[in-house]
Amino acid sequence: MGRLTGGDPSLLRRINSAVVLDALRGAQTPTLTELVHSTGLSRPTVEGVIEGLTESDLVVEVGPEAGDTRKQGRPARRFRFHAEAGHLLGIEIGAHQVRVVLSDLSGQVLGSHGRDVDEAASADDRLDRVRGTVAELLRKAGVARSTLWAVGVGSPGIVEAHGEVRLGTALPGWTGLPLGERLQRSFRCPVLVENDANVAAVAEHWKGVAVGTDDVVFVLAGLSPGAGSLIGGRLHRGFGGAAGEIGALHLLGREVTPEHLLSTTGEPLHPLDEPAVERVFALAKQGDAQAKDAVERFLGRLVHDVAALVLAIDPELVVIGGWAAGLDGVLEPLRAELTRYCLRAPKVTLSALGQEAIATGALRLALDHVEQQLFAVEQTSMGRRWP
Structure with a gap:
């Protein structure tokens, strides 16, 4: 109209x-x-x-x-x-899993489903896994695909507003992928794509530890950490959608790459994956001196990455999520070092949503879109069925 x-x-x-x-x-x-x-x-x-x-x-x-x-x-x-008049989907596309959350038009979650995916899977195979997971959830919930009003997607990488992944090094074949366009073929409703850390920040502000807090940094902690920021309650994407890509800070010095930080042998850690890193943390907990040094280097790098954002944004709260958030010893070094480096240290806490954060934030993305349509004067009309 x-x-x-x-x-x-x-x-x-x-x-x-x-x-x-x-x-x-x-x-x-x-x-x-x-x-x-x-x-x-x-x-x-x-x-x-x-x-x-x-x-x-x-x-x-x-x-x-x-x-x-x-x-x-x-x-x-x-x-x-009539919240049951339509449905929304939130989709997480990750390195090791895809996860889908289904809700009604009020955002009330009706079900969720996740499936593992090989880290080395091609873009086509990963998208096939997404479609299969969506189909399974809709079938389990007894919901027709035609009742979907909007689909939100959280993906690694720098995501353009129209849904193309401008840069995505975490997943094979992801850079340059027209993700929104590819997924749109499976739905008859709008598909909205956003960076995974960004939607996780939105999720914590909606249903997690950041409810009622409008200046928030969410750190998706992992081998290459990323962050999403809310300033004044609004998501800050940056001019080109690359705000919060703190994982790129290691490019300032080759000696601080994850492979070197987490090495216990003097040689780059290989393969560099989450199980390998978890083994290093386990050895450190058992008292292995080289592993303890590696963990200290890893946490030190995370602290510096987060401190860069804290100094720039001055958030009230820093939320730690991602797989590294489950490792012992993450919070206290962060709190201590941020107090040391920052003019005003923020509160630091773990995500309340855990592995559901990204899919939940993607769902909120879809809900925001529908609410904009419902309450925009240019769109709201009577005698018309949405969307």
């Missing part, structure tokens, strides 16, 4: 529709009278909007509650937002 002008006869109706829908989503099962009070609109206006939203399947009438019967014997009519 084109942009509205001041003379558009449907403008006021659309504004009223958005106002009533917002009030419905913020309440349980309000009556018409309660909606009139909460919106400030007249009763005839609210009744007309409700009729249109009901025709659009965005609102349903529900049964009366105890005490609703009035003197005339007719109970007050109650309504609710």
Whole structure:
């Protein structure tokens, strides 16, 4: 639909529709009278909007509650937002797994499913695994693909706004991949792609340890750490979507590459993968001197990477996620060293969402898109089924 002008006869109706829908989503099962009070609109206006939203399947009438019967014997009519009218997906595409989360239009999670994937899998094979995982979850949940309104995707790499991975070294064949376009072929709804650390930051702000905190850095800690930042409650992507790529700081000096940092032999660690790193941490815990030195170097590098962001952004909270967050001894060195390096040390804590953070953030990405459509005056209309 084109942009509205001041003379558009449907403008006021659309504004009223958005106002009533917002009030419905913020309440349980309000009556018409309660909606009139909460919106400030007249009763005839609210009744007309409700009729249109009901025709659009965005609102349903529900049964009366105890005490609703009035003197005339007719109970007050109650309504609710029809969250089951559509569904949303959040997808994580990682090096070792793909994970999918399904929700209704309110963001209420209805199910999740994950499948392992080979680290060396090609882009085509990895995308096939994503499609298979989506199909399995929809089948298990009894949800038709046609009811999907939006799909959010969290992926490693620098992701352009239109969904192309400009640079993605973590996954084979990922650099230059038109990820959004490739996945769009499997859906009849919008597909939105974002960097994995960015969506994880969004997830923690929505349902995790950062609820109520608007200046947050989420560190996706691993062999090549990345970070997502919220400034004033809004995701900060940077001019080209590369904000938070702290894993590239090792390029400033070859001696601080992960292969050298975690070596216990003087030779670069090979293969450089998570099981190998976990073995180094286990040896350090057992008292192996060389392994302890390697772990100290690894944590020191992580501290410097995080400190660079903290000094630039001055967040209230730093959240540590990713597989390295499960290793012993991560938090205390970070807290101590950030106090040492930073003018004002932030709070540092572990992710509350764990392995669900990226898929949950991708789901929030889809929900944000739908809410923008529902509540934008240019889009909201009655007598039309979304999306």
